Amino acid sequence: MSYTVDGATGPWELVIGLEVHAQVISQAKLFSGASATYGGEPNSQVSLVDAAFPGMLPVPNEFCVAQAVRTGLGLDAHVNLVSRFDRKNYFYADLPAGYQISQFTHPIVGAGRIEIELGDGTRRDIGITRLHLEQDAGKSLHDQDPTRSFIDLNRSGVALMEIVSEPDLRSPEEAGAYLRKLRTILRYLGTCDGNMEEGSMRADVNVSVRRHGEPFRTRCEIKNVNSIRYVMQAVEVEARRQVAIWEAGGTVDQETRLFDPQRGETRSLRTKEDAHDYRYFPDPDLLPLVLDEDWVAALKAALPELPDAKRLRFVSQYGIPAYDAAVLVAERDTAQFFETVAAGRDARLASNWVIGELFAALNRTGRTIADSPVTAEALGGLLDLMADRTINGKIAKEVFEAMVETGEGASAIVERKGLRQVVDVGAIDSAIDTVLAAHADKLAEYRSGKDKLFGFFVGQVMKAMAGKGNPALVNEALQRRLAPGA
Ligand code: ADP
Numbered sequence: 031m032s033y034t035v036d037g038a039t040g041p042w043e044l045v046i047g048l049e050v051h052a053q054v055i056s057q058a059k060l061f062s063g064a065s066a067t068y069g070g071e072p073n074s075q076v077s078l079v080d081a082a083f084p085g086m087l088p089v090p091n092e093f094c095v096a097q098a099v100r101t102g103l104g105l106d107a108h109v110n111l112v113s114r115f116d117r118k119n120y121f122y123a124d125l126p127a128g129y130q131i132s133q134f135t136h137p138i139v140g141a142g143r144i145e146i147e148l149g150d151g152t153r154r155d156i157g158i159t160r161l162h163l164e165q166d167a168g169k170s171l172h173d174q175d176p177t178r179s180f181i182d183l184n185r186s187g188v189a190l191m192e193i194v195s196e197p198d199l200r201s202p203e204e205a206g207a208y209l210r211k212l213r214t215i216l217r218y219l220g221t222c223d224g225n226m227e228e229g230s231m232r233a234d235v236n237v238s239v240r241r242h243g244e245p246f247r248t249r250c251e252i253k254n255v256n257s258i259r260y261v262m263q264a265v266e267v268e269a270r271r272q273v274a275i276w277e278a279g280g281t282v283d284q285e286t287r288l289f290d291p292q293r294g295e296t297r298s299l300r301t302k303e304d305a306h307d308y309r310y311f312p313d314p315d316l317l318p319l320v321l322d323e324d325w326v327a328a329l330k331a332a333l334p335e336l337p338d339a340k341r342l343r344f345v346s347q348y349g350i351p352a353y354d355a356a357v358l359v360a361e362r363d364t365a366q367f368f369e370t371v372a373a374g375r376d377a378r379l380a381s382n383w384v385i386g387e388l389f390a391a392l393n394r395t396g397r398t399i400a401d402s403p404v405t406a407e408a409l410g411g412l413l414d415l416m417a418d419r420t421i422n423g424k425i426a427k428e429v430f431e432a433m434v435e436t437g438e439g440a441s442a443i444v445e446r447k448g449l450r451q452v453v454d455v456g457a458i459d460s461a462i463d464t465v466l467a468a469h470a471d472k473l474a475e476y477r478s479g480k481d482k483l484f485g486f487f488v489g490q491v492m493k494a495m496a497g498k499g500n501p502a503l504v505n506e507a508l509q510r511r512l513a514p515g516a
């Protein structure tokens with residue numbers, strides 16, 4: 031069933047296209063040598079170019095260009111060997127030059143695609159229209175002084191990639207899946223850290239609604255949404271607003287709107303500006319950007335393994351379910367962690383422990399995999415103790431909790447707490463004696479045909495052995511003892 035918003039006269043389909051601004055990971059800015067790192071003292075990372083002093087000339091940063099090309103390659107996209115920088119003219123207090131250097135008619139990257147995965151396991155390709163390079167603006171600070179505003183130019187000139195999708199998305203869930211997948215790819219590539227809270231990735235959300243099979247209707251663009259959850263909420267409330275307008279016989283005006291998460295609504299900011307309002311023209315300070323084919327090929331050859339390829343490899347190499355593989359590759363650190371645990375061990379068991387016990391422990395302790403209290407080597411050591419039957423699976427969970435708490439290795443905990451599995455048949459038999467003697471009534475019931483009590487006896491024997499009995503041996507011994515005529 032496809033996602034729709036129901037109006038009084040029937041269902042409406044959603045049409046969504048996303049424009050994502052992704053801050054390029056780079057030490058220096060796009061056209062100056064000033065530092066591009068986040069969080070410095072206001073105006074401590076500003077060159078004369080970033081402050082637009084007269085006569086200053088921009089010089090393209092080759093590393094930022096390479097980052098854009100690598101991102102394009104990671105999105106299966108066409109890299110344009112010739113692109114161009116344009117001036118996008120507008121006035122704003124935090125834009126000292128009066129224009130932003132961007133790419134308009136000739137972007138560095140053309141059409142590509144992203145495969146998204148939905149909750150029910152279905153996959154869809156979403157088209158990428160283009161990726162272009164541009165500068166970020168500075169920041170106006172309105173909350174520092176009661177009567178004055180301040181300008182911080184640290185961000186001025188920092189390289190951004192604008193990644194534009196086709197209007198292929200059809201539901202809030204798809205929009206969320208697209209952003210998550212894009213963020214994963216950017217992080218694998220190391221071209222953007224994807225931190226939406228810090229603003230290094232933000233989305234403009236274009237939404238329209240239509241009846242099934244109709245051409246597209248007018249869209250509105252919701253600016254600068256800074257979390258995936260807000261994008262999904264904004265899509266939904268904006269679609270409902272438009273449906274109500276169409277249903278009432280009105281028309282939707284093309285507008286730029288803002289999402290207010292507190293009130294759960296979008297508000298009009300301005301009527302939509304058109305390209306010609308910006309008086310785009312080629313920046314006369316910059317030559318066309320011409321890339322060497324071999325340079326692009328070398329960047330391509332050096333790309334890391336990307337999440338889709340890794341997921342497919344995990345399924346075929348380790349024989350784990352596709353869903354588990356998708357969970358493991360969502361973060362590169364997690365995939366790496368899993369591979370270290372799985373090396374030379376039962377990979378399904380490794381995957382279950384990472385996704386199950388480890389994720390639960392990280393959640394509980396508020397940590398990420400990068401600062402996991404249990405290292406991949408240590409978790410591997412625990413699985414080894416299960417494999418060589420030093421401990422059973424139940425005790426392993428207890429050992430793991432102790433590892434999370436103390437940071438000790440599995441063997442040390444097993445020895446200190448005396449948790450070795452009991453494989454001595456004599457000890458198991460004597461535990462069985464004790465249990466059967468204590469539960470003569472249950473034994474009689476069992477003998478008279480109540481087979482289900484077998485599980486009860488297993489549980490009691492394990493309990494008598496403080497959980498340390500080897501489950502297979504305990505089962506065997508009980509089978510023997512309870513067999514008819516025994
Ligand atoms: P602009 O640059 O003026 O914002 P674009 O044509 O580049 O306009 O489109 C921007 C975004 O809007 C793209 O992500 C595109 O997929 C999306 N879009 C275009 N038409 C529609 C529509 N009718 N409904 C929803 N999204 C749309």
Ligand code: MG
Nearest residue numbers: 049234236251
């Ligand atoms: Mg736009």
